[in-house]
Amino acid sequence: MDVTIEKNLQDLWKVQQIDSRIDAIRAVMGELPMEVADLEDEIAGLETRVEHIQGEVAELKSEISNKKNAIKDFQALIEKYDDQLNNIKNSREYDAISKEKEIAGLEILSAEKKIKDLTAQIEAKSEVLTATEESLDSKRKDIEFKKSELGEIEKENEEELEKLGKERDAAAKKLDERYHRAYHRIRENMKNGVAVAAIVRNSCGGCFGKIPPQRHSDIRAHYKIIDCEFCGRILVDEHISGIKAQNEEDKPKTTRRKMRLTATK
Template sequence: MAIVKDFSVEEKLVSLIKLQKLDSKLDQIQILKGELPMEVRDLEDDLAGLNSRKNRVEEEINGISDYINQKKAAIKEAEALVQKYEKQSENVKNNREFEAINKEIEMQQLEGKLAEKHIRDANVELAEKVKQLDEVKKKIDDKSTVLETKQKELGKIIAETEKEETAVQKEIDNARTDIDERLLFSYDRIRKNYRNGLAVVAVERDACGGCYNAIPPQKQSEIRQRKKIIVCENCGRILTDEELAESVEIK
């Protein structure tokens, strides 16, 4: 913070009024953008979440497909073993060998049937995952279209206001250097407390221009004298007389 010289109360008020008007002008530029920046950020977050979900479902689909392929391979292996054991059964020498081979054949046939059941169940799950994937992709397409439109709208507004916004911000930075550090701190604190960003207001129709609470005549007289910084007892905003407020102009 630059060192500032000792200004009179009226000069301090003029600097505060100027800063307030510049800040309010910048606020108006931001209002022109409306809620578009927030909408764009929300849409970007939504898309990031949907893409993560899409990737997760695709991984699940790949996993199920691999599982099905493994079971198909198991079926082929079981069929091959059945053929092998059936061929061996033609050369058995006793009932014990025959029963042992038959048991192996039955076991491999059961393995094949179990693998087929696993494949059927997996195909049901796969169909559900494919359906989920299609739904997610549709949501991504819809959100992407809306996001593109919003980004274009925001880009157009930014292009229209960027030059003015930069110029106003530069004036604000310059105006802040003319204000005492403690006074500037109070101004910033008050401004943050109110959604409309008004920290310095004029007395209008015998009332505070911020909260519209009545200002006593004696207090109004002190405000017009500009001998000290006076704040509204109700809302805490810095008060100035209407004449001084109107005399301060910005580009």
């Protein structure tokens, strides 16, 4: 066992742990603003929809008002025809005016039917409008909450990141410069930013590649820094990582017996 190697492994593991926490916080901080942006898009869409329906309702209302005016005009015409009918000179004139009066009456009926249709359309649109406005209202409350939550989380995370940054600098300072460089080189190549992996269930915690028993023993011996033969990550054993071995052969015999007893109960 090389004390310097063991210390460097501990320092590498520590730096990795801090960097992984920093990465996790940054990932969360990246997701929250996206959630707010999605909500903003939804709200803009609902606002457009509300405006559109309001425009349609206004158009229907103006159509109704036009029809009402037309009815008034036809009613005035009918009154005029009635006056004329009272002072009629011959039967041909009577028939002609009666015909005009009848047509005006039909126009009024048709306009009244149209008003009924338009009113039904307004009612249907108003229902959709109410539902859309309610949805908009709830989304606006959501975004208000999300924004204040985001502000708080960002503040907390900034503080946490500052603290972690200091811890990281302190840990990195203790680390041998060559290992620090190697750590960065490996980390840059890894999608998850993990350059130092713990051995979990006899496998690399980074790529899950199986570690042969001899290599595992060499890693445990702490006489040199050993990487994973599959992914190139630096491997640390259970002693460094504190992650308990999950294999039967690594467990103390008493635990094994106890587990077996529990299992047969």
